[in-house]
Structures are given as structure tokens and as C-alpha cells.
Amino acid sequence: MTRSRRSNKPAFRCVACGEAIEAGQERYEWEFRYGGPHRQHVTCGYPKRSQLTQSLLGEVYGTIEGIEEHGWGGSVEEIVTNISAVKESAEEIKGQYEDAAENFGGQGPSAEKAEELDSFISELESAESEVENAEKADDEDDDEYLERLQQIAADAVGNCP
Numbered sequence: 221m222t223r224s225r226r227s228n229k230p231a232f233r234c235v236a237c238g239e240a241i242e243a244g245q246e247r248y249e250w251e252f253r254y255g256g257p258h259r260q261h262v263t264c265g266y267p268k269r270s271q272l273t274q275s276l277l278g279e280v281y282g283t284i285e286g287i288e289e290h291g292w293g294g295s296v297e298e299i300v301t302n303i304s305a306v307k308e309s310a311e312e313i314k315g316q317y318e319d320a321a322e323n324f325g326g327q328g329p330s331a332e333k334a335e336e337l338d339s340f341i342s343e344l345e346s347a348e349s350e351v352e353n354a355e356k357a358d359d360e361d362d363d364e365y366l367e368r369l370q371q372i373a374a375d376a377v378g379n380c381p
């Protein structure tokens with residue numbers, strides 16, 4: 221990852237907004253092993269975690285980022301639904317890592333990722349039931365109660381491998 225100001229070479233396109241990155245505009249630039257550099261205006265924000273990986277986990281990060289953009293929800297039900305969405309995404313990717321690990325007799329980096337995702341999924345399950353069973357405290361108003369539940373969800377997804 222570098223941050224730089226472009227010179228008057230041909231225009232690059234920002235992967236966030238799709239607009240050209242003009243001379244003098246600051247950009248972030250990053251690259252994977254294949255496929256050339258990706259560039260984004262500094263004003264379009266720091267690249268998201270899902271943009272900075274080409275691993276299967278990018279999909280899980282994408283699900284989390286999508287939820288975080290809109291917030292965890294304004295009711296117990298919504299928060300649980302959102303945690304479940306992350307869990308489903310993690311389960312799907314875990315399955316793909318397990319399939320990949322089969323070629324290596326269930327060993328190797330893919331098997332390790334599947335295991336990491338497995339404990340992440342357990343954490344999400346605990347968060348789901350913690351949110352579902354959380355009683356509103358006597359000294360809590362509705363907002364504080366919801367914030368506490370949203371924090372449980374945010375903490376759980378913070379452990380995404």
C-alpha cells in the first residue's frame with residue numbers, strides 16, 4: 221500500500237467511485253500478486269478490508285462491512301438477523317476452505333482457515349443467544365439497551381479471522 225500524488229500520466233480510474241484520478245489528486249494504491257494495481261482517491265476513503273484481500277474471507281468481510289454501513293439494527297430481531305447473515309457467510313466460506321483442504325488430506329492452510337472460521341462461527345452463535353436473551357436492565361433506557369446489544373454483535377464480528 222502506498223499513498224501518493226499522481227503526475228500527468230494517463231488517467232487512472234478510482235475503484236471506489238469509478239471517476240478518473242486527476243493530476244494532483246491523492247490516491248491509495250495497492251496490488252495483489254496478479255492483475256495489476258488498484259487505485260482509489262484518498263477522498264473516497266481508505267480501502268476496506270474486503271478490498272485488500274483476494275482470499276475467500278473477502279466475502280465475509282464484505283458482509284460485515286455491508287451491515288456496518290447501515291448499522292446493526294434497531295431491534296433484537298434485526299441484530300440477530302444481521303449476526304446470522306455474517307454466520308451464514310462464514311459457514312459458506314468455511315465449506316469452501318474445507319473443500320480446498322480435501323486435496324491436502326484435510327491439512328494445510330485451508331484446513332487452518334476452516335478451523336479459524338469454525339471458532340468464529342461459534343462466537344457468532346454465542347453472540348446470537350446473548351442478544352436474544354439479554355434482559356433490559358432497570359437503569360437502562362431503550363437506546364442504552366440497544367447499544368449494548370449492538371456492541372455484542374460488533375465485538376463478535378471483530379473476531380473475524
Ligand SMILES: [Zn+2]
Binds near residue numbers: 236237239260263
Ligand atoms: Zn474515487
